[in-house]
Every structure is written in C-alpha cells, then in structure tokens.
Amino acid sequence: MRKIVTLILTMSTFVLGDVAIVKKVTGEVEVKRDQEIIEIQVGSSLKDGDIIMSKSHSSVGIIFDDGSRLSLGEKAIFVIKNFKVNPSKKEYDIDLNLKKGKAVFSSGKVGKLAPESVKFRIPEGIIGIRGTKFAVEVR
Secondary structure (H helix, E strand, O other): OHHHHHHHHHHHOOOOOEEEEEEEEEOOEEEEEOOEEEEOOOOOEEEOOOEEEEOOOOEEEEEEOOOOEEEEOOOOEEEEEEEEEEHHHOEEEEEEEEEEEEEEEEOOHHHHHOHHHEEEEEOOEEEOOOOOEEEEEEO
16 A cells, blocks of 8 residues: 555655656766756756766665656666656556666566566667666666
C-alpha cells in the first residue's frame, strides 16, 4: 500500500512534458537542457533530451513518471534521449544513455508491461531489460 501511495504522490508532481523528478542530490549535479546548464536540486524536473552531469563526490537519485528509479554516482554523464510510457495507448519507448560513470536502474511499470521497449545504452552496447534492476559502470 505504501508503494502505491508513494507512486501516486510522485506521479502527481509531474508537469506536462516532464519525464522524471529529482528525489535526492548529494554534492553538485547539473543538467544541460538545450544550451543552458542548470544546477539540479531536489524537486527539479527532467525532460526528454536532458543531459545529467554529476561532479566529483556527487550523486543523484531520479524517479521517472512510471516509477522507474535511477541512481547516478560521481562523474557521471547520462542522457534521457526519450522516455515515453503511455499504458492506455500501449505506447512505450524508453531510450537512455549512460556515457560515463556508475548507475543503478530499477524499472517501474514498463519493466512489467513492455520490457522490450527499454534501451539502456552504454558506449559498447545496449543493456536489455530482463529483470527489474541492474547496476553498470562506464569508464
């Protein structure tokens, strides 16, 4: 029951066009959106096309609008290329890219409804979702 309430409260904080919200920040984390660099804070919204960059001794925790969770460690560069989850229309297209650093990803609704629609890219390949949680490091 607690997980359902948390998910409903989390999803109610999204604004049209937002795909994720920042739930935890340690140190300095920035997002590059178009040509602008914005410092991320707890509660910051993220959108398709955003590039998240964590500095030394920094980390960030993100919750996507389907309940998927992402944690990035220090010196990470992560791109939200596309995050579309619309169960009512059976539209699922997730394309994420870890260019550098460490990440832990835990899939939300999409992991159960359409795991084949998730692309988690790394420089040397793509990680397919077969379970619900994984960790990866790109050096």
